[in-house]
Amino acid sequence: MVSNEETKKIANLAKLYISDSETEILTKELNNIISFANEINEVEMKTETFANANSLENVLRKDEIKKSFDRELILKNANEQENGFFVLRYRT
Amino acid sequence: MNKKSGKIKYINSLLNTKAISCKELTLNFLNSINSLNDKLNAYVLITEDCALKTAKIVDHKISKGEKISLLEGIPMTLKDNISTKDIATTCCSKMLKNYIPIYNATVWDLLLKENAVLLGKTNMDEFAMGSSCQTSVFSGALNPYNVDYVAGGSSGGAACAVASGTAVYGLGSDTGGSIRQPASFCGVVGLKPTYGAVSRYGLIAYASSFDQIGPIAGSVEDTAIIYDFILKKDFKDSTSIGGKNNPTLNLLNKDIKGMKIGIIKELIEPLNEENKKAIDNVIDVYKYLGAEIIYLNLPIIKYALPIYYILACAEASSNLGRYDGIRYGYKTKEYNNKNEMILKTRSEGFGFEVKKRILLGTYVLSAGYYDAYYKKAQDLRNAIIKGFNETFNKCDIILSSTAPTTAFKNNFCNEHPIEAYKNDICTVPINIAGLPAVSLPCGFDKNGLPIGAQLIGNHFCENKILNAAYWLEQQLSLEFLSMGAQI
Numbered sequence: 001m002v003s004n005e006e007t008k009k010i011a012n013l014a015k016l017y018i019s020d021s022e023t024e025i026l027t028k029e030l031n032n033i034i035s036f037a038n039e040i041n042e043v044e045m046k047t048e049t050f051a052n053a054n055s056l057e058n059v060l061r062k063d064e065i066k067k068s069f070d071r072e073l074i075l076k077n078a079n080e081q082e083n084g085f086f087v088l089r090y091r092t
Numbered sequence: 093m094n095k096k097s098g099k100i101k102y103i104n105s106l107l108n109t110k111a112i113s114c115k116e117l118t119l120n121f122l123n124s125i126n127s128l129n130d131k132l133n134a135y136v137l138i139t140e141d142c143a144l145k146t147a148k149i150v151d152h153k154i155s156k157g158e159k160i161s162l163l164e165g166i167p168m169t170l171k172d173n174i175s176t177k178d179i180a181t182t183c184c185s186k187m188l189k190n191y192i193p194i195y196n197a198t199v200w201d202l203l204l205k206e207n208a209v210l211l212g213k214t215n216m217d218e219f220a221m222g223s224s225c226q227t228s229v230f231s232g233a234l235n236p237y238n239v240d241y242v243a244g245g246s247s248g249g250a251a252c253a254v255a256s257g258t259a260v261y262g263l264g265s266d267t268g269g270s271i272r273q274p275a276s277f278c279g280v281v282g283l284k285p286t287y288g289a290v291s292r293y294g295l296i297a298y299a300s301s302f303d304q305i306g307p308i309a310g311s312v313e314d315t316a317i318i319y320d321f322i323l324k325k326d327f328k329d330s331t332s333i334g335g336k337n338n339p340t341l342n343l344l345n346k347d348i349k350g351m352k353i354g355i356i357k358e359l360i361e362p363l364n365e366e367n368k369k370a371i372d373n374v375i376d377v378y379k380y381l382g383a384e385i386i387y388l389n390l391p392i393i394k395y396a397l398p399i400y401y402i403l404a405c406a407e408a409s410s411n412l413g414r415y416d417g418i419r420y421g422y423k424t425k426e427y428n429n430k431n432e433m434i435l436k437t438r439s440e441g442f443g444f445e446v447k448k449r450i451l452l453g454t455y456v457l458s459a460g461y462y463d464a465y466y467k468k469a470q471d472l473r474n475a476i477i478k479g480f481n482e483t484f485n486k487c488d489i490i491l492s493s494t495a496p497t498t499a500f501k502n503n504f505c506n507e508h509p510i511e512a513y514k515n516d517i518c519t520v521p522i523n524i525a526g527l528p529a530v531s532l533p534c535g536f537d538k539n540g541l542p543i544g545a546q547l548i549g550n551h552f553c554e555n556k557i558l559n560a561a562y563w564l565e566q567q568l569s570l571e572f573l574s575m576g577a578q579i
Contacts, residue, residue, distance in 0.1 A: 002455070007451065010451050010454050010455050010458065011451060013454050013458065014409060014438075014450050014451060014453075014454040015413075015416075015431075015434050015435055015438055016435065016438050016439050016442070016447055016450065016451070017435040017436060017438075017439040018439065018447070026447070026448060026451060029448055029509060030448070030451060030452060030455065032509070032510050033401060033448075033452055033510070033513075034452075034455070036397070036398060036401075036510060036513075037398040037401060037402055037456075037465060038398075039394075039395060039398050040395050040398045040399060040402070040465075040468055040469060040472055041464070041468070042395075043392075043395060043472060043475075045471055045472070045475065059327075059330045059331075059332075061327060069194060069195070073194045074194070074419075076192070076194055077190075077191055077192065077194070077419065077420035077421070078418070078419055078420065079417065079418070079423040086418050086419055088418055088430060088433070090428075090429060090430065
């Protein structure tokens, strides 16, 4: 079982701020999902190596320099930019 | 208009013979959107300028006497998590409400070069997390058969648009059933291709080892045409393989006599009475067509839901870590320091369902729980893949219902979140194993809502499932809604 305190701790790890009232609801819903997730503990199995859906192999390419996006374009969706940089302003 | 023969070839012949211009065709669809979208909410953005610009190019080609290819000039949609250069792509989240991509998803690049007419971006659950379309910040798309019911999700808008005749086809994405379930709820055809068949470049990530782009259309033939076209290896997606087993369209007609169709007990047990009856009818049709029905067990499927929610949420918590308000997306207005800025941005930008899944993902990846949940779920994922591999030694394809029920009532998912998760039982095992599966309508329940049959194939056996789907569609010859653009 996850406590309200734990939910807040996880939220902090996930960089989410949640209010006290939200914490109550989220704790309840998380516990519902976790008890349902606990079903997997019924299965005993020997450890296997990590799966990926198709047993795909890595596709490698030569490490060559190619033209990418212009700096101007990359900055286009930024909330604030200055002299070709993203700006993060501290307000006190 | 005979739906079972497909619309794409028909429209193509109308365009090539100048029976209709691409502009007229496009305006016809845009008008249908204008008259129906207030009610159905399938579209979150209508891209009229883009559509008419392409229509003009197509008409110019035709006027010069050039023959146009099958997908040229066909009015279509993209789910709002597929990046479109210079056209807003919001994932139906406040977080990306003002986001305008600077590049195209590979699938859209391919279709744009083919002069596909983009009518608009379609509604979806926020970041594709949901099975009702109702976690959308724009509120959900509704079921065209009855607006008291949902269109399904997450690609609810794409399915609703096709079912309501406001688009010929659309591309959606499927992480745990998000193409097939809305297709099933809306009475259209939806294909989730093999993982790696279609490029994911430019698809805004939810759970990268599950996500796959695929078509939603009105018929199996149209679905095959679109699938064959987007099936390409892409160097921008390192998990893309492209077409191993080749095109599907030319094999639709192939005789299915002797095809071995597996029925897995664990995929049939969760069905409600009416869905089960509809699938029994499908079994009879296949027997009549000369297929061999084989009854099988795959007990590990019982654990598919917890495995899916653990792994998909773990991947989501990592993928959605990028939304920090600095480089793109929503940014909070007031804050005292960097940490507070990021916390407030994410808390205000994400909706409840997204936060819940990020929290669950963070929990299962955190120290002390990693082995019990994440690692265990990965091991079980392996076991499911193995289970399906063994199953496909005994049969060619698998038949089930796409969902245990027909469409939910509008508030069902909010009121019963766990039941809604559990309703994904028939679709999530397929994403866990990276298999292809198609949903197609196979009947209606007592409320007149469509029921979907699901055909599952081994990796890169889209040709087999579409072949079987085509025969079923021809044999059932169901009658569908007639609304939207009449052509």
